[in-house]
Amino acid sequence: MRTNRLALTLAGAAGAVAMLAAPTQASAAPAGATNRTTTTETCSSTRLQSGLMTWLCAEVTGSDVQLVGWINLAGPPSPGGPYPQPRNLWTALSGQVVGGASLGSDSKWTWFDLGMTDVRGVGGTVACGSTVRGSFGVTDPGWGPNPVTVDVVVPC
Known part of the structure; x- marks a missing residue:
């Protein structure tokens, strides 16, 4: 009974994540708006890799x-198949202004406990009108990187 509930929960979570992780573009502020504290988010499409789903967002x-x-998990485990185990994954996050300075990079072991896991630590102040390109990849022994990327223009 516990396995069925867990499978249903994971299936629902995976579906919700798939809807939320679809490529999005935040709307621009109206002309003449002076409120610069609004955060907009632009996300890449998702990428599947070894039972995992990855994506990258830029918060501006x-x-x-x-x-x-x-x-996150790409979906529930196959019926009758083994349930995935939590594990450490090697993550690599980087960003740069296109044609300009690096916003930094962060490569580290990240504990993935089978729930939606975020990796942060790269960013900075960028001149308006600049394009920022980010990259995020996950690897584990036995599979190579398959990074996702996102480009976002910093509004003026």
Whole structure:
């Protein structure tokens, strides 16, 4: 009974994540707007890799850009198949202004407990009108990187 409830919960969570992780573009503020504290988010499409789903979002508040990589299960385990185990994954997050400075990079072991997991730590202040390109990849022994990318223009 516990396995069925868990499978249903994971299936529902995976469906919700798939809907939320679809490519999005935040709407621009109306002309003449002066409120620069609004945060907009632009996300990449999802990428599937070894039973995982990854995507990358750029959160823009005024001229500040923060990159956030996401990891989740791609869906519930196959009926009768083994249930995945939590594990450490090697994650690599990086960002840069296209044609300009790096916003940094962060490569580290990240504990993935089978729930939606975020990886943060790359970002900074960027001149308006600049394009920021971010990259996020996940690897584990036995499979190579398959990074997702996102580009976002910092509004003026």
